[in-house]
Amino acid sequence: xxxxxxxxxxxxxxxxxxxxxxxxxxxxxxxxxxxxxxxxxxxxxxxxxxxxxxxxxxxxxxxxxxxxxxxxxxxxxxxxxxxxxxxxxxxxxxxxxxxxxxxxxxxxxxxxxxxxxxxxxxxxxxxxxxxxxxxxxxxxxxxxxxxxxxxxxxxxxxxxxxxxxxxxxxxxxxxxxxxxxxxxxxxxxxxxxxxxxxxxxxxxxxxxxxxxxxxxxxxxxxxxxxxxxxxxxxxxxxxxxxxxxxxxxxxxxxxxxxxxxxxxxxxxxxxxxxxxxxxxxxxxxxxxxxxxxxxxxxxxxxxxxxxxxxxxxxxxxxxxxxxxxxxxxxxxxxxxxxxxxxxxxxxxxxxxxxxxxxxxxxxxxxxxxxxxxxxxxxxx
Numbered sequence: 001x002x003x004x005x006x007x008x009x010x011x012x013x014x015x016x017x018x019x020x021x022x023x024x025x026x027x028x029x030x031x032x033x034x035x036x037x038x039x040x041x042x043x044x045x046x047x048x049x050x051x052x053x054x055x056x057x058x059x060x061x062x063x064x065x066x067x068x069x070x071x072x073x074x075x076x077x078x079x080x081x082x083x084x085x086x087x088x089x090x091x092x093x094x095x096x097x098x099x100x101x102x103x104x105x106x107x108x109x110x111x112x113x114x115x116x117x118x119x120x121x122x123x124x125x126x127x128x129x130x131x132x133x134x135x136x137x138x139x140x141x142x143x144x145x146x147x148x149x150x151x152x153x154x155x156x157x158x159x160x161x162x163x164x165x166x167x168x169x170x171x172x173x174x175x176x177x178x179x180x181x182x183x184x185x186x187x188x189x190x191x192x193x194x195x196x197x198x199x200x201x202x203x204x205x206x207x208x209x210x211x212x213x214x215x216x217x218x219x220x221x222x223x224x225x226x227x228x229x230x231x232x233x234x235x236x237x238x239x240x241x242x243x244x245x246x247x248x249x250x251x252x253x254x255x256x257x258x259x260x261x262x263x264x265x266x267x268x269x270x271x272x273x274x275x276x277x278x279x280x281x282x283x284x285x286x287x288x289x290x291x292x293x294x295x296x297x298x299x300x301x302x303x304x305x306x307x308x309x310x311x312x313x314x315x316x317x318x319x320x321x322x323x324x325x326x327x328x329x330x331x332x333x334x335x336x337x338x339x340x341x342x343x344x345x346x347x348x349x350x351x352x353x354x355x356x357x358x359x360x361x362x363x364x365x366x367x368x369x370x371x372x373x374x375x376x377x378x379x380x
Contacts, residue, residue: 053093102146137163276315342359
């Protein structure tokens with residue numbers, strides 16, 4: 001059903017919450033009014049909140065579905081559909097699926113294999129058949145510390161409609177992995193490496209970065225322009241790194257690791273995105289700056305579910321408690337990511353915009369998703 005009315009709802013608009021009624025027709029919001037209606041067939045929301053559908057700019061969730069355990073490869077179509085359904089159930093109606101481009105193939109263990117082109121092709125085919133519940137766009141994570149980045153980027157064309165290209169640099173000893181002890185714990189526990197294997201792994205990655213990293217970074221910026229993708233930085237740590245991001249044309253900084261970097265991003269007009277799991281857990285699993293600290297300093301613009309899809313809704317309501325401002329908190333997962341990604345048809349409740357909506361009941365510590373609509377169609 002694409003023509004319907006929601007009434008007796010607490011509508012979370014851009015700057016206020018009002019008790020009101022929404023009219024939806026042909027997948028778009030046609031009218032937003034205050035107060036209830038007695039129109040026949042209207043759905044009584046019983047005072048629940050109605051917010052815009054959540055917009056996720058960076059999630060590793062699809063990668064988790066295609067490889068649920070190290071060394072286990074799951075059929076892509078099944079993984080895509082399961083991922084899509086999971087996100088719909090959490091209130092996410094638009095997602096930019098993060099896929100790494102750039103592989104490391106010379107270590108003998110092939111720990112960073114190529115997969116993005118085949119996976120994205122299957123995703124786009126399933127999307128074209130109308131089989132997905134929510135809206136999917138591509139987010140290419142360009143790993144400069146790799147051996148095949150340029151060749152993998154060249155396989156994508158403007159017809160793929162890549163939405164975001166983020167520049168990653170996971171060379172040990174800097175950015176996200178400044179703390180080598182934490183990096184060692186993460187890598188060895190995930191891949192079952194011995195101490196000697198880890199040391200060799202670090203040596204290989206460091207040498208790879210020194211050999212091709214600068215050329216890869218330059219190529220990533222060039223390909224983002226060619227593909228028409230929004231450029232993002234990743235794990236900026238210093239003001240100097242942010243200055244480079246600014247000169248490259250970066251619009252959003254994913255997970256800056258220090259307060260200094262976040263402050264520099266704001267000074268440069270770059271939106272700051274932090275992980276919802278970081279906010280909920282009270283800190284970064286890598287030992288970097290806490291999202292809550294940036295929120296308190298008014299340096300947090302956008303939330304991402306990162307590796308836990310349900311965290312996006314929970315963290316947004318956590319921000320509402322922290323800030324005492326529900327509309328502002330909801331903007332971090334709706335209007336702000338839409339703005340950064342150039343999506344002008346969603347992210348707000350307003351006449352003429354897409355009817356991507358979520359009905360939520362706010363319980364302490366656990367917002368309950370009761371209904372989800374994408375383009376006016378019930379998907380969750």
